Every structure is written in structure tokens, then in C-alpha cells.
Amino acid sequence: MDIQGQLVGLACSVAVSAGGAWWFLRRFSQARHLLDTPTSKIRSAAQGYVEFYGVLHDSTEPQLLGPLTNTPCLWWRYKIEEYTSNGKKRSWRTLESGSSEALLRLDDSTGSCLIDPRGAQVRPLTREVWKGSLRHPLGAAKTGWRALFSNDERYRYTEERLHAGQPLYAIGDFRSSGGGRQGLDLPAAQGAVIREWKGDFGGLLQRFDSDGNGQLDEREWQRVQLAASLEAEDRHRRQSTQPVQHHLAKPREAQPFILSCAGEDELVRQFYWQAAGGVVLCLAGALAAAWLLGINSF
Template sequence: MDIQGQVFALACSVAVSAGGAWWFSRRFSQARHLLDTPTSKIRSAAQGYVEFYGVLHDSAEGALLGPLTNASCLWWRYKIEEYTSSGNKRSWRTLESGSSEALLQLNDSTGSCLIDPRGAEVRPLTREVWKGSLRHPLGAAKTGWRALFSNDERYRYTEERLHAGQPLYAIGDFRSSGGGRQGLDIASAQGAVIREWKGDFGGLLQRFDSEGNGQLDEREWQRVQLAASLEAEDRHRRQSTQPAQHHLGKPREAQPFILSCAGEDELVRQFYWQAAGGALLCLAGALATAWLLGINSF
């Protein structure tokens, strides 16, 4: 093997080892997060990182339509691929892909929670894959004899969906508003009110510039701060009387955000198998690297 070939092989073996180590670390860490996070009920859940089991319900925003099948659903993800061949090289090339961002409503025996699916690893129960001759399919997937004897294989379509009534395991960052659950940070709330008032500085002067000189002196500014404090307390009081609203979204830290129709046990089992695969890749890459370095030392 020439020098260039050896360098290329060494780079590939190092990359395989590093990639396997990263995949092992990622999947093993995700499995531990799932096992270490206790299951909570929506009504009594603490603020922060939580996991829920529940059932998907129709939300106030109404049902969506799958972009490829026009099937009614609550969430969708699709992909359109084209079959390409060049010499002995054949592969499927992705032409289009996307997923919906509408809020999901998860209900358990104690309440409901809205879920923002953006940034989540979604593992739906419904998945359809079929092929056709047009870039965009005309309706639902072919089934039965039509699919068996179809030779139109230039394009491959994949659509995944979540539907009302399906079970859902969700783990992510939980936040509640209303219902008297939020404490009042008076300094922060007062500052937010003052910033809002400064957006209409003319109106602010009209209310608090008693001398009419177009400026706020120290005494007038104290009145602004007092009024802003009272306004912040009043807003908090009004918000606390509203029914509690619960939201689940992507955590700010590097914690798993997963929405899955499969339960925790099945997910953990899959993650451990994938972590084992990553460890084997890392070991294979390390052995190949050691072997290549051993060749170069002689």
C-alpha cells in the first residue's frame, strides 16, 4: 500500500473509531436519562425535566393532512427519494423532506399538556413506504396486488404520522403557566413593564412628566417605577386566576427530547443495543488504527 493509501486508511479507521465512540456515548446517555427520570402525572408534575405517559387527543388547532397521502393526523413527517444509478453505484437520493410543527395535545388521567414537537426525536406508530413514477404521489400508498405488480420504482415515498387515540411516551422540558403556579419576580416583572412603556415614550411622558419639560426627573422616575411595580403585580394576579396551562418542549440542556408511541422499556432496550453497536465500531476502528500504525513502524 502506498503512502497516500495508508494515510487514507488510517484517517478512515480513526473516523470510524471516533464515530463509534460518539454514538455509544450518545445512546448510552439517553438510555440513562430515560431510566433515571421518574414518570409524572401532568397535574402534579414539577417544573423542569419530566416524562409522561398518555394518549394523544385532537387539539384546538384541528387535524392536519399528511402531505403525501392526505390522511388526517395530528403530526406528520415525509421524505421523497429518487433512485439514481451511475455505473455500479446505485442509491436513493433525498429530494424533499419535512415535518409538521403544530402543537400536540397529550392527556393522562389528571390533565392535558400541549407539546411543541420542534427539535424532538419523534418515533411514530404509523409509517408508510411505497414507490411510484411521479415525483409527487397521487394519493395514498399502493397496497395489495397493485403494490406487488408495480414496476414504477423511480421514486420512493415515506410518510410517518401520529393520530388521535394513539399512546405516547414523552420526555422533555415541562413548564406551566396560570393557576397560581408561577411565583412573581417583582424586579424582573417591573423591568418588563417599564420596557413596554418606553416603547411609547410619548405616552410615558404624558402620564408622568408633571412639569411638562419633556424629561423625567428623579421624583417622576420614582413614580414610574412605583406604577410599573403595581402594574406587574396586577398582571400576575390576573394571570394566576386563569386555568393552568401545561407545555412540554425541547430542554435547554443536552437532554433527550423524545416523543414515542413505544414505551420506555422498549426505547431503553433499543438504545442499549445501538450503544453496543457503537462500542463495536469504536473497537474495530481502534484495532484497525493500531494495525495500520504497526505496519508503518516496520
């Protein structure tokens, strides 16, 4: 083997080994996060990173329809692929993909929680895959004899959905608002009100520029700050009288955000198997690199 070929092979081996190590650490860390986070009830859950078990229910959002099948659902994800052939190379190329962003409502025996699915690893129970001759399918997937004798395979369609009544395991960042649960950070709230007012500076001058010179002097600025403080307190008071609302969303830190119809045990088992695959890749890459280095030493 020439030197250039050895260098290319060595670079590929190191990349495979590093990729396997990264995959192992990622999946092992996700499994540990799931195991180390206790299951909580919505009503009594602490603010922060939590996991819930519950059942999906219809929310107040307008009903969604799967983009490929027009099936009513609570959440959808789709993909359209095209079959390409170039000599001996054959593959499916993704043409379109997307997922819905409407809020989900999870209920357990103690309360309800709204979930923002953006950024989540969603593992739904319902998944349909079929093929056809048009880029956009006409209606639902073919079944039975129609699917068996269909030769239209240029396009492949995948649609995944979550439906009301399905069980859901959810782990992510939990926050509650309303019901007097949140304390008032007056300086921060006052600053937010002032920034909002500055967005309409003309209106701000009209309210507080008493001498009409087009500027706010020190005394006028003190009036602005006092009014903003009173406005912030009033907004907090009104918010505190609202019913408590619970929300689950993507954590700010590098923690798993997972919505799955499968339970924790099944997810952890899958992550451990995937972590083991990362170990195999890492060792294979390291052995290949050591073999190439050994050839070069001779």
C-alpha cells in the same frame, strides 16, 4: 502501502473509532436518562425533567392533514426522495422533507398536557412508504395489486403520523402556568413591562413626560418604574386566576426529548443495541489504526 495511503487510512480509522465512541456515549447516556427518570402523573408532576405515559387526544388546534396522503392526523413528518444512478453508484436523494409543529395534547388519568413537538425525537406508530412517477404523489399510498405491479420507482415517498387514541411515551421539560402556581419575581416582571413600553417610546413620553421636553428626568423615570411595578403585579394577579396549563417541551440542557408510541423498555433496549454498535465501530477503528501503525513501524 505508501506513506500517503497509510496516513489516509490512519485518519479514517481514527475517525471511525472516535465516531463509534461518540455514538456509544450518546445512546448509553440517553438510555440512562430514560431509566433514571421516574414516571409521573400530569396533575402532580414536579416542574422540570419528567416522563409521562398517556393517550393522544384532539386539541383545540385546527385539524392537520398529512401532506402526502391528506389523512387527518395530530402530527406528521414526510420525506420525498428521488432515485439517482451514476454508473455503478445508485442511491436515493432527499428532495423535500418536513414535519408539523402544532401542539399535541396528552391525557393521562389525572389531567392534560400540551406538548410542543419541535426538537423532539418522534417515533410514531404509523409509517407509510411507497413509490411513484411524480415528484408529489396523487393521494394515498398504493396497496394490494396496484403496488405489486407498479413499475414507477423514480420517486419514493415516506409519511409518518400520530393519531388521536394512540398511546404515547413522552419525556422532556415540564412547566405549568396559571392557577397561582407561579410566584412573582417583581424586578424581572417590572423590567419586562418597561422593555415592552420602550418599544413604543413615543407613547411612553406621551404618558410620563409631564414637562414636554422630549426626555424623561429622574422624577418622571421614577413614575415609569412605579407604574411598571403596578402593571406587573396586575398582570400576575390576572394570570393567577387562569386555569392551570401544563406544557412539555425540549429541555434547555442536553437531555433527551422523546415522543414515542413505543414504551420505555423498548426504547432503552434499542438504545443499548445502538450503543453496542458504537462499541464495535470504536474497536474496529482502533484495531485498524493499530495495524496501520504496526506496518509503519516495520
